[in-house]
Amino acid sequence: MATLHTVNKSPFATQSLLSCLGHAKAGDTVLLIEDGVYGAAGGTGLADAVAGLGGAVTLAVLAPDLKARGIDEGRLMDGVKTVDYAGFVDLAASHDRTQAWL
Amino acid sequence: MKFGVVVSEGPYTHQASDTAYHFVTAALAAGHEVPRVFFYHDGVNVGTRLSIPPQDERNIQQQWSALAKEHGTDLVICIAAAQRRGLLDKNEAERQGKDADNIAEGFRISGLGQLIEMAIDADRLMTFGD
Numbered sequence: 001m002a003t004l005h006t007v008n009k010s011p012f013a014t015q016s017l018l019s020c021l022g023h024a025k026a027g028d029t030v031l032l033i034e035d036g037v038y039g040a041a042g043g044t045g046l047a048d049a050v051a052g053l054g055g056a057v058t059l060a061v062l063a064p065d066l067k068a069r070g071i072d073e074g075r076l077m078d079g080v081k082t083v084d085y086a087g088f089v090d091l092a093a094s095h096d097r098t099q100a101w102l
Numbered sequence: 103m104k105f106g107v108v109v110s111e112g113p114y115t116h117q118a119s120d121t122a123y124h125f126v127t128a129a130l131a132a133g134h135e136v137p138r139v140f141f142y143h144d145g146v147n148v149g150t151r152l153s154i155p156p157q158d159e160r161n162i163q164q165q166w167s168a169l170a171k172e173h174g175t176d177l178v179i180c181i182a183a184a185q186r187r188g189l190l191d192k193n194e195a196e197r198q199g200k201d202a203d204n205i206a207e208g209f210r211i212s213g214l215g216q217l218i219e220m221a222i223d224a225d226r227l228m229t230f231g232d
Contacts, residue, residue, distance in 0.1 A: 008118070008230075034117045064124075065117075085128035092125075092226050093103050093134070100229035102110070 002027040004095035008034040008102070011046055016101040021049055026056035029091055031083070033062040037069060042077045050077055062088060104135045106224030108217065110231035112144035113162040114155070119148050122230040123165055130173055138176040138220045139166070141209075143231070146184045149177065151206035163206050170208030177209040178216045 005024055011017040017032070017039045024030055032039050039046055040061040050059060060081040066073065073082055083091065092098055107126055111118035126136050141148055148162055155161050170177050179189060188204075191211045195203040205211065221227050 008116075008121070033121060085124045086132060088125060089129045089132050089134065092105070092129075092228060098226055098228055100231065102229065102231045 001097065002029070002095045004028070004091050004098045005030045006098065006100045007032050007036040007039065008100070010035040010038040012038060012044075017046070018049060020099075020101045021053065021057070024053070024057040029058040029060055029095060031060045031062065031088065031091060032065075033088075034065055035069075037061050037065045037071060040066070040076050040080045041071055042075055047077060050079075055079065060087075060091065103225045104137065104223065105129050106220040106227045107136060107139040108227070108229045108231070109139060109141050109145035109148065110143040110229065112147040113153070115144065116232060118230040118232060119145065119162050119166075120160075122228070123162070123169070125228060125230070126169065126175070136173070136175050137223070138178060138216065140178050140180070140217045140220055141183075142180045142217065143183055144187070145231070146179045146187055146189050149179045149184075149206050149209035150189060150204045152204045167206050167208040175208075176216075178220075179205070179209055179211045180217070181211050181213050184211055 005020050007017045007020050009016050020030055060083050063082045063084050107122055109119050109122045113119045129136055153163055190200055190203045191205040192203045
């Protein structure tokens with residue numbers, strides 16, 4: 001049972017992303033949307049938490065929300081996948097369930 | 103695939119009602135079904151027809167009303183959340199002795215039963231909020 005997790009708040013404002021990463025299981029995807037996209041930027045204190053996933057959990061980010069915040073895709077952490085809204089829909093459909101970390 | 107959608111954040115607050123709208127639009131474009139969107143908590147404020155955003159800004163209520171008209175999506179506003187926030191349809195305004203109603207086209211007021219029904223009926227439940 002793979003889960004698509006969505007996180008919509010900056011990891012520098014709330015603990016949602018860290019809580020989510022702590023619960024995500026192998027095969028799950030964590031999609032960063034809205035202010036959550038700040039969590040995908042490279043060179044921040046989050047790198048260790050993401051590296052700790054060891055690739056078992058896919059980290060994805062919603063590209064229009066990155067663009068709205070002026071974050072260049074070249075500045076993302078290694079291994080982060082970018083998707084548009086159509087890709088968001090595909091992720092929701094291809095996982096067995098979804099969990100919004102509000 | 104059938105998607106159920108919950109919006110629990112007010113319009114023009116952060117981004118939830120926009121993200122939900124873009125998600126639903128993309129899902130419909132991909133051939134999926136979105137039979138119902140449930141507006142809960144502050145999300146009920148999306149459904150007032152009395153909001154007047156600046157003309158060069160998106161009108162969130164009108165976007166949803168247009169989507170409902172085009173795709174037949176059932177836009178349900180939670181009654182308990184609506185009453186607290188002054189969202190009334192004609193029947194409720196009469197029942198409560200109020201002098202006006204303000205529900206926008208395509209929206210209707212109903213209860214949590216519709217949320218549960220949507221969750222049971224949908225293949226995936228998407229929640230957008232604060």
